Amino acid sequence: MDTNVKTREAAKTIDALITPSLLLDRRRLERNIQRLAEHARKLGVVLRPHMKTAKSIDVARQVFPREPGPITVSTIAEAEYFAGHGFRDMTYAVGLSPASALRAMELCRRTGVDLKLLLDTVEQADALADVRAATGVTPSVFIELDCDDHRGGLKPDDPKLLKVAASVVGAGANLVGVLAHAGESYGLSTPDALVKAAENERSVTVRAAEILRAHGHACPIVSLGSTPTAHFAENLEGITELRAGVYVFFDLVQHGVGVCAVDDIAISVLATVIGAKPEKGWVLVDAGWMALSRDRGTANQKVDQGYGVVCDEKGRVLEDVVVSQASQEHGILTIRNGSGKSMPELPVGARIRILPNHACAMAAQHDFYSVISGESLEIEARWERIRGW
Numbered sequence: 001m002d003t004n005v006k007t008r009e010a011a012k013t014i015d016a017l018i019t020p021s022l023l024l025d026r027r028r029l030e031r032n033i034q035r036l037a038e039h040a041r042k043l044g045v046v047l048r049p050h051m052k053t054a055k056s057i058d059v060a061r062q063v064f065p066r067e068p069g070p071i072t073v074s075t076i077a078e079a080e081y082f083a084g085h086g087f088r089d090m091t092y093a094v095g096l097s098p099a100s101a102l103r104a105m106e107l108c109r110r111t112g113v114d115l116k117l118l119l120d121t122v123e124q125a126d127a128l129a130d131v132r133a134a135t136g137v138t139p140s141v142f143i144e145l146d147c148d149d150h151r152g153g154l155k156p157d158d159p160k161l162l163k164v165a166a167s168v169v170g171a172g173a174n175l176v177g178v179l180a181h182a183g184e185s186y187g188l189s190t191p192d193a194l195v196k197a198a199e200n201e202r203s204v205t206v207r208a209a210e211i212l213r214a215h216g217h218a219c220p221i222v223s224l225g226s227t228p229t230a231h232f233a234e235n236l237e238g239i240t241e242l243r244a245g246v247y248v249f250f251d252l253v254q255h256g257v258g259v260c261a262v263d264d265i266a267i268s269v270l271a272t273v274i275g276a277k278p279e280k281g282w283v284l285v286d287a288g289w290m291a292l293s294r295d296r297g298t299a300n301q302k303v304d305q306g307y308g309v310v311c312d313e314k315g316r317v318l319e320d321v322v323v324s325q326a327s328q329e330h331g332i333l334t335i336r337n338g339s340g341k342s343m344p345e346l347p348v349g350a351r352i353r354i355l356p357n358h359a360c361a362m363a364a365q366h367d368f369y370s371v372i373s374g375e376s377l378e379i380e381a382r383w384e385r386i387r388g389w
Contacts, residue, residue, distance in 0.1 A: 050245025103379030125167035150183030293361035
């Protein structure tokens with residue numbers, strides 16, 4: 001076994017970790033999970049968490065402590081992984097290709113999993129006939145809706161909606177409902193705007209379901225969700241399920257949107273100071289974009305957080321210290337532009353934590369979480385996560 005792997009497995013405190021390393025604060029995780037679960041119960045909808053952020057059975061078990069529940073996945077690899085851990089009700093919320101549909105139905109055939117697919121074109125629907133013939137499994141399908149011009153999907157009044165529905169039925173598949181994602185909500189920053197976005201997402205999705213039902217399609221599942229709209233929705237009448245993913249961890253983008261506080265962000269990268277250039281106001285650390293990701297999602301927000309906000313070893317924010325530059329394995333810490341603060345004393349060998357712009361992207365750079373609680377330096381557990389497609 002690799003020496004680095006042995007050292008990481010043996011680490012009992014974060015001081016013993018080889019850096020850069022991904023940390024997960026269990027207390028914050030539990031609080032975030034509980035917050036949205038309670039909101040979904042209040043609104044009377046099923047919560048179908050998106051596992052694309054965590055990609056970890058251990059995190060999933062925090063969401064579903066008693067038994068596996070309904071989840072959303074973004075890759076077939078995730079579906080295969082969670083199926084291996086007993087999850088049986090999944091939605092693959094990425095538009096299907098013929099190859100991915102075939103692989104998905106093979107998984108259903110082997111395991112008995114109910115893995116629902118997503119599409120928005122007649123061509124995708126027509127391909128399901130061959131998939132059904134090849135696997136002997138009848139696909140269950142959502143039609144993807146476009147509620148805010150963010151990505152793919154159909155508008156409720158687009159004539160293609162009924163054509164796609166007819167093609168799904170014609171291919172011998174089950175049309176189980178409609179699915180929307182208010183991705184443009186990530187660009188908002190006020191409570192009023194977020195409430196309006198949530199209501200727009202709801203009304204568009206319900207309208208599409210009503211049109212399909214009026215033309216003889218049962219449309220039993222009406223699914224929507226993004227982390228911002230999920231938290232700001234005030235009324236989900238006509239909706240059956242709510243989806244969100246990054247809410248389990250939160251990040252600086254969600255903070256900039258106004259969904260969470262910095263103290264809600266549950267993951268960070270532990271890094272070590274490896275040098276300084278005082279004449280430039282720089283402190284160098286051993287975490288670059290390979291550890292943090294290249295995501296600069298806060299660059300267009302009111303406050304640009306660089307490549308991440310810097311905390312001390314215990315997770316306490318160092319005011320106005322950010323990772324302003326990142327190369328492959330180096331990060332450069334500086335004081336935020338316009339601040340009157342001075343760089344705190346960070347000698348070579350000091351440990352710091354870096355909060356993510358985008359939790360999904362930061363976590364994707366790592367193979368496991370070292371689980372901690374609050375300011376404690378003790379590692380409570382090591383939780384593996386999957387990668388790949």
